Amino acid sequence: MTETETDIHTEYNPYKSKILVVDDEARIRDACKIVLEGCGYDVCLAVNGVDGLQRIQEEHYDIILLDLMMPELSGFDVLAQVKSLHPDTVVIVITGYATLEHSVDAMKKGAFDFIPKPFTPEHLRVTVAKAIEYTNALRDIADSRSRMRTMINRLSDGVMCTNQDNRVVLANPTFLRMIGCPAASVKGRDIHTFIDNAVLLDMIHQSLETPESEFAERTQEITVSGANNLSGETVLSLRCSPFRDRSGRNLGVITVVHDITTLKQMDRMKSEFVSTVSHEIRSPMNSVLMQLQVLLDGLAGDITEKQREILTRASDKIESLARMASELLDLARIESGLISQEREKVDMLEIIKDQAAFHLPGATAKSVEIVLEVPPCLPPVLANRRNMEEVLSNLITNAVKYSPDGGRITISASSGTEGLSIQIQDTGIGISAEDKDKIFQRFYRVKNDKTRYITGTGLGLAIVRSILEAHGGRVEVKSDPGKGSTFSVFLPLLNAA
Amino acid sequence: MNDKKLVLIVDDDPDLVESVAMKLESQSFRVAKAYDGVEAMDQIKKERPALIILDVMMPRKNGYELCAELKSSDDYKDIVVLLLTAVADAVTTTNYTHWDGKNTLADDYIPKPINLEKLMGIVKDYLG
Numbered sequence: 001m002t003e004t005e006t007d008i009h010t011e012y013n014p015y016k017s018k019i020l021v022v023d024d025e026a027r028i029r030d031a032c033k034i035v036l037e038g039c040g041y042d043v044c045l046a047v048n049g050v051d052g053l054q055r056i057q058e059e060h061y062d063i064i065l066l067d068l069m070m071p072e073l074s075g076f077d078v079l080a081q082v083k084s085l086h087p088d089t090v091v092i093v094i095t096g097y098a099t100l101e102h103s104v105d106a107m108k109k110g111a112f113d114f115i116p117k118p119f120t121p122e123h124l125r126v127t128v129a130k131a132i133e134y135t136n137a138l139r140d141i142a143d144s145r146s147r148m149r150t151m152i153n154r155l156s157d158g159v160m161c162t163n164q165d166n167r168v169v170l171a172n173p174t175f176l177r178m179i180g181c182p183a184a185s186v187k188g189r190d191i192h193t194f195i196d197n198a199v200l201l202d203m204i205h206q207s208l209e210t211p212e213s214e215f216a217e218r219t220q221e222i223t224v225s226g227a228n229n230l231s232g233e234t235v236l237s238l239r240c241s242p243f244r245d246r247s248g249r250n251l252g253v254i255t256v257v258h259d260i261t262t263l264k265q266m267d268r269m270k271s272e273f274v275s276t277v278s279h280e281i282r283s284p285m286n287s288v289l290m291q292l293q294v295l296l297d298g299l300a301g302d303i304t305e306k307q308r309e310i311l312t313r314a315s316d317k318i319e320s321l322a323r324m325a326s327e328l329l330d331l332a333r334i335e336s337g338l339i340s341q342e343r344e345k346v347d348m349l350e351i352i353k354d355q356a357a358f359h360l361p362g363a364t365a366k367s368v369e370i371v372l373e374v375p376p377c378l379p380p381v382l383a384n385r386r387n388m389e390e391v392l393s394n395l396i397t398n399a400v401k402y403s404p405d406g407g408r409i410t411i412s413a414s415s416g417t418e419g420l421s422i423q424i425q426d427t428g429i430g431i432s433a434e435d436k437d438k439i440f441q442r443f444y445r446v447k448n449d450k451t452r453y454i455t456g457t458g459l460g461l462a463i464v465r466s467i468l469e470a471h472g473g474r475v476e477v478k479s480d481p482g483k484g485s486t487f488s489v490f491l492p493l494l495n496a497a
Numbered sequence: 498m499n500d501k502k503l504v505l506i507v508d509d510d511p512d513l514v515e516s517v518a519m520k521l522e523s524q525s526f527r528v529a530k531a532y533d534g535v536e537a538m539d540q541i542k543k544e545r546p547a548l549i550i551l552d553v554m555m556p557r558k559n560g561y562e563l564c565a566e567l568k569s570s571d572d573y574k575d576i577v578v579l580l581l582t583a584v585a586d587a588v589t590t591t592n593y594t595h596w597d598g599k600n601t602l603a604d605d606y607i608p609k610p611i612n613l614e615k616l617m618g619i620v621k622d623y624l625g
Contacts, residue, residue: 283510286610290516293613299519322610 015139017132018042018060022052022078023067023094028117032065035121036128049073053081060086062135063128065115067094068102076109083110088138090131094119158236158257161243162204166191169252178236178257180224197222200238204253207240212248217241219343221260235264274329285322289315327459345494346385348420349378352411355392359400368403370396373412381420381491387467391475394460395424395487401454402428402485415493419473422489430481439477440465464489502624503544505529507537507560508552508581513611517550520613521620534558538566541573547624548577550607550616568602577623578603581611 019041021032029045036043044061046052049070056064056078064082068075075093082089093106093114103114112134115127149170152159158175162168168186176183181194195201203218218240223233237258242250292315294300296308303311356370363370381388399409403426410425429450431439438444443458445451461475468475472492479485504526506514511532518528529546531537535557537549549567553560560580567573580603604623607616 282609283513287510287513287516289610290513290613294516294519297520297523297613299523319610 016040016042017062017135018044019063019065019128020044020046020052020055020061021065022046022049022070022075023065024048024070025067028067028094031121032124035124039125039128041128041132049075049078052078056082056085056089061089063090063092063131065092065094065128066111067096068106069096076106079106079109079111088135088142090135092127092131157259158255160255160257161252162191162255163252164208164250166204166208175255175257178224178234178259197224200255203238203240204255207242207253208250210242210250212244212250233261234259235261277329281325282322285318285325289318289322292318324459327463343382343384345380346383346388347378347380348388348413348422348491349374351385351388351392352413352422355389355396356411358393359396362397363400363409366400366403366407367405368400368407368409371408371410373410375414378413378420379415380494381471382494383471383491384467387471391464391467391489392422392424394464395489398460398487399424399426399428399485402426402451404428418490419493420491422491423486424489425484425486427484430483431477431479431485432481436477436479440475501525501527502547503527503529504620504624505531505537505540505546505549507531507534507549507555507563509533509555510552513552517611517613517616520617524617524621526620526624534560534563537563541567541576545573546576548579548620550579550581550620551603552581564603577605579605579607579619579623581607581609 019036021029021036021043023029023032024047026047029047033043033045044055044059046055050073052064052066053073055061064078066075066078066082079091079093082091090112091106091110093103093111094117095102095106095114096117103111103116106114112131113127115123152170152172155172155174158172158178160168160171160175168189168191171186173184176186179195179197179200183194186194191201191204199220199222203220207218218238220238221235222238223235225233237260239256239258241254243252243254245251292311295303296311296315352372352374356372360370396409396411403409407427409427411423412425413420413422415421431446435446439446440461442462445458465475468489468491473490476488476490477485478488504521506517506521506528507530508514508517509532514530514532518530521528529540529544531540533555537551538558540546541549551560551564564578564580567576567578605619607619
């Protein structure tokens, strides 16, 4: 339990502990009542063992102060009954002749503590307070167990917890339904006796064997048929993580199952929509481009220099329009969360090197130098590879575009507690403070005399930001107008996930 | 002039067919045209082409279906099929590029927008 939770519990707990005093001596009963009510407890009295037993059968008490020596029914008999009726009730024995023998005997039979007669009010208060603390702790445990059980049972995700021997500690009804297990409870059973999906079994085994040094949540998607009482297929996303004790030993595995069938269906519909739209927009543009090419090739007759110039410009415009259409579709796909679903362990160093190599010819054409200042290796990130390539590609393209001839682009990378960071630094025209806030907006382009001849759609940085946010990362920019800009990319590490 | 090789262009966009045809004719190929998969099959039966430039998304019978039909036929499986895909690589997850993950058996792929020079290069590679 966290500290906050404990505080809330104590602060708002309206519960008044209930105490029953069973003693045939009126003097003792009354003294106890005065002292304990003074402490804020709810106190009931029973005049002898029989009376006490009846009250115990009718009601639940947190604490019972029990005289051992009573006529008819002795304290020992009452103690035995209490233990069988209410095992969580705490019994404190009051003993008139405080012999060690009786007390030890009572403790053996389940009493929590004993008070020898005669006792001082202070002695009573302290002993009861200690018992109250104990029952409160017991109640807290019971409460949080019940809270947790209700929570887990009500979850719309399937949850299963298994131990080191691959036996079930708990599995909620959703889990059983999702994996198609007809049993109402599988507590204590070996997972192999009711799970037949090899992927899931393998994930649990691997999670259990994950060394302490490595935090790795394993994720997989599986397709099962007939779960959920629905016809057709159900797509489940599986997540397994080991849980450990204080010394870092694996105690077992928590498996969480999420039904992503609807998501997958929407995903497919959206992909088809995107692809249809992309076809409808791009096809006419493509054929216009070809017609212009045919004209430019002189296949439809000779053309003048002026006509060639106009046709070339028209061609360029259509081409950038076609590019914008695909970027827009990319952005739409990223924003609808389609891309970030498919993630893998990605080595950013490899992507940095590939992208730097890919953009080198373009940079060299402008006499712009690309310098890599990267460590020999970087820890992996959990990301979509294509997305990461796009982030790097967009940032490097921009750096080249906005650099004057003879400029220099430095790409550096490092990893630390915050995660992975990648810097793309250029010696270009820089960005004014005013523009800095807006460049990540869609379609925003910096317009001044230096950017007039630089073409673009104004979508590149919006795509970069969308991708990074979908990956739990971010992008920042620092710039010195006239001297250059530095774009910094931050990504969480796989191990810190 | 029957030694000129016959190329069949199949696309539902007549402007595209015309442009490609003009380019091919300028390079001494004979050209046949069709605007959907069914028409294309009729053309193939009438006069067997050496190579087909085949669009993927078309009404009546799409390019994947026609390609599969040709490649599974003993009479036509030797015809070179170049598949035209308008869908950019960005949309790799759609069924239009992967045809539900099935192998299309096409000899080659030409991405749209078509670069006519590159297309000619590929056609000449196949037809020697």
